[in-house]
Amino acid sequence: MKLCTLGSGSKGNATLLDFAGTLIMVDCGFGPRELARRLERVGVAPADLDALLITHEHSDHISGAAAQVARFNTSVYMTTGTACGWTDAERVEPQILRAGVRLKIGAVQVSPVAVPHDAREPVQFVFQVGAVKVGVLTDLGHISAPVYAQYAGCQTLLVEANHDLDMLRSGPYPPFLKRRVAGEQGQHLNNDQAAEFVGHIAATGPLQTLIIAHMSSKNNSSERVADAFARTGVAVPNTVFARQSEPSDWLSLV
Ligand SMILES: [Zn+2]
Numbered sequence: 001m002k003l004c005t006l007g008s009g010s011k012g013n014a015t016l017l018d019f020a021g022t023l024i025m026v027d028c029g030f031g032p033r034e035l036a037r038r039l040e041r042v043g044v045a046p047a048d049l050d051a052l053l054i055t056h057e058h059s060d061h062i063s064g065a066a067a068q069v070a071r072f073n074t075s076v077y078m079t080t081g082t083a084c085g086w087t088d089a090e091r092v093e094p095q096i097l098r099a100g101v102r103l104k105i106g107a108v109q110v111s112p113v114a115v116p117h118d119a120r121e122p123v124q125f126v127f128q129v130g131a132v133k134v135g136v137l138t139d140l141g142h143i144s145a146p147v148y149a150q151y152a153g154c155q156t157l158l159v160e161a162n163h164d165l166d167m168l169r170s171g172p173y174p175p176f177l178k179r180r181v182a183g184e185q186g187q188h189l190n191n192d193q194a195a196e197f198v199g200h201i202a203a204t205g206p207l208q209t210l211i212i213a214h215m216s217s218k219n220n221s222s223e224r225v226a227d228a229f230a231r232t233g234v235a236v237p238n239t240v241f242a243r244q245s246e247p248s249d250w251l252s253l254v
């Protein structure tokens with residue numbers, strides 16, 4: 001069993017999980033040609049995908065979904081709210097999922113988890129096969145109680161560390177955008193929030209692999225992320241930074 005990101009950031013997101021025979025993609029923020037190119041880099045053909053799970057209707061997560069489904073008849077799952085916010089929903093007819101209601105895809109148990117984000121009904125996902133537990137968590141303003149509860153015990157975690165607060169404050173974004181990203185009801189985790197959360201999860205079990213995702217190209221750097229983790233004393237054996245421009249290597253889940 002293994003995981004890779006095809007790319008991560010505000011210009012497009014997609015994460016692949018290969019559970020020994022069941023191939024699941026979380027989000028599809030790349031158009032068909034770019035998706036095929038990135039999939040080829042990791043040895044997968046678009047027709048091989050068993051299921052596509054969509055977290056929310058923002059274009060960096062959904063823009064390539066309709067083309068993938070129309071062309072390859074991939075099963076696509078999303079919440080009612082996400083489907084309502086998606087212009088292609090009628091044509092593609094997604095399968096509806098709900099936060100807190102588990103579903104099975106092949107041998108994989110999928111738990112959709114509600115998150116605070118400025119979309120209609122956003123969710124993120126926890127996957128379990130036997131003792132293997134993997135969490136994917138991006139696009140949320142803060143860590144809510146259900147997130148702490150559902151992600152406890154993950155051995156592998158892909159988590160957003162979107163921005164460094166100081167870089168955001170002094171950076172090029174206009175005030176309204178700074179507020180959207182980080183304000184009272186901010187929409188993305190900053191490095192300190194991410195580090196605090198990872199420390200919490202590491203305390204619940206053997207967290208082996210950490211993928212830092214959805215980093216802002218203007219308001220963050222891998223050095224700032226590392227500083228934040230060092231401040232909270234969190235060290236995960238295998239830590240990888242997901243990049244916008246290219247896929248990661250495959251990372252083993254066991
Ligand atoms: Zn979003």
Ligand SMILES: [Zn+2]
Pocket residue numbers: 009010013058060061139214
């Ligand atoms: Zn996003």
